[in-house]
Amino acid sequence: MSERHLERSLTDGLPLTMTEAARGLRTRAWSAVELLEMVVRRAQILDPLLNVFAADTFDTALLAARAADADFASGVSRGPLQGIPVAVKDVLATADAPTRANSAVMRQPFFQGRDAPAVSRLREAGATMVGKTATMEFALGAPDPTTGQIITRNPFNTERWTGGTSTGTGAGIGAGLFLGGLGSDTAGSIRIPAAMCGITGFRPTYGTVPTIGMVPLSPSQDTVGPMARSARDCALMLSVIADTNLERGVRRGSIEGIRIGVDPTLTDAPGCDAEVADRMHDALSLLTSMGAKVVSVTLPYYEEMGTVSTLLMCTEALTFHRTRLQSHWSLYGSDTRASLALGALTSSTDYVQAQYVRRAVSIAMDDIFSQVDMVASPTTLTHAPPLEGLDLGAIVPVITTQYWSALRTPAVSIPMGLTSAGLPVGLQIAGRPFADAEVLGLADSFQQQTDFHLQEAPLIAARLT
């Protein structure tokens, strides 16, 4: 396939990947200002439909783009993201816009006037920051129109959920309102919207990207990570935002002999959509044809680790919110309230036992990772559900992300095709701690043979023409 052709939109020529955008900037195919103008035009047309932005920063972005062009003209390199439009989930502090976490409660300054370190690293690498993107309330709740929340819509079908909780970053990249962005992933909040919006999202090894300046959810599971069209773009962003002790980039080369563990109970489960299982089978067939070996494994205490992740999240979140929740109960969305209340229904003994289980399963996974190099599964066992009547209680059993969150290992979600309803589904690849480059390397190898990650939603193309 013609990679260069496919990495540009057939509608307006927008480069779809950061890698392609950077190439064009350096060959003068477009300037940073022209690139910004392309995404701003898209935002003006599409954001009223999709509700991606919590706040746009187009004015400051224009200044940054002009500065990037001046630097290009004088041969100054600010870094690999120079002149590339990106956005940041509205749980991360930025100096040029307030942090609201999509909540009526969050009205006091948070990290006022300062960038979170992950954000400042993007700016230092030359990125053009176009705005703060919507989140589900405090990266926890569900869309609740009664509290005035921004409700983001899926670019593949606006009646469908984007996946959460990095809703705006997922939908915005899927619709080409920016080329990359930051999300936060506690129990799957990068990987789930990546799967449902047809893009790539990466949860790095816990602790490798600073979470300072992030509205906390579950500090023992919280991560900040990249979302973009491709694994290669995610690796590029990770190389900028991660601390120095992490191997950078994607590990390239043949995947001959790589052992990929698959737990068949996940795709055989009654809750797994047959089409998702089919796409998974197709993805594994492709990887096998490329030389990988698929090995059947049983993930130890899979269901219990879902409980661990939920318990830790709700309990730790309550510690941050307790005082405000006492005085502003009704200002929180109903699902946020219910999740935080669950934290109050959990004892300290339960919390410690959850941490013991985490340890035990971590040890058990050492054995699994002696048999396989990585583990693959569908990111979600269904495609995006309807927004109307969305029931988070029904979502939890069909996500496979919490296991790796509780283990604090790296995991990526990459597109693996569409269902017959035209909705994307994701392939999750997880690795052992600090195997970030290997995980992204396998994802990149898959994307060198497929173009699922470059697919544009027909709805978006129709709106732009």
Added chain:
Amino acid sequence: MTTDADGDSACEITVRTMLHAAGLRPCDREIAALAGSYSTYRAQVERLYSVPIPAGESPATDPVGLLGPSSVHARE
């Protein structure tokens, strides 16, 4: 003899008491909903106590410890 109604009532009392202890004041409808799901959640949490913990291991409150090689001494 305990009936389902007794169990539901006990759940609601437990939920109401624990929320009250945390200083939270949901309305009756929300308490009823939380009480309705509490027994399922409680059963899930109880299952965590059935997971065997290797002797000598400590809870995973230390992220570095969790991410590094597991406690070799405890497994030997």
